[in-house]
Amino acid sequence: MLLVGITGGLGSGKSTVAAIFKQLAVPIYSADERGKYLLNHDKLLIESVKDAFGTEVYNDNEELNSKALAAIVFSQPDKLEILNALVHPAVGRDFKKWVSEQHAAYILKESALIFETGIDKELDKVIFVSASENIRIQRAMLRDHTTEEAVIQRIRQQWPDEQKLPLADFVIINDGQQGLIKQVLEIHHKLIALCHSTTA
16 A cells, blocks of 8 residues: 655645545545644654643633734754654654554545655655645635634745745645546556556
């Protein structure tokens, strides 16, 4: 089974692309969603986050106050690095367990920070979803009901597309002009063929 990553900058539409792959019966692991889940359910991770950022980032029921945590980490890059260093190992353990339960030619691991965190080295292939920064800003503002300034601040926390594009095995252009389904199908068929060639 091939382990394939799918990534893209904030507002690139990687989740939309992943949803198309899901329609093709490809198992999808969302690292971002699972990270949020683990921040509310993994006791070891919860205690580590409290130690690093203070008990006030959780309420009395040990539910994460995501706005309070975001206010800290997105204004201080060093704090974001600390959070990532806590969350990513927990997600990595969760991902390995999930993979062991799958039965497919290939699976997709959807994550915003595949290259930034070195996850790409643990994967067989990586798909990168690309869109112009202007498009990404507008999408993120609409989706998150936030300001342009806040979106730009978050984008600056990620590597620029120019740095990630050469590292990707496949690129999907999500600019609203080129058909997503056609691009996804082309990559899907290539991955299936690659699976067959490695098992032959």
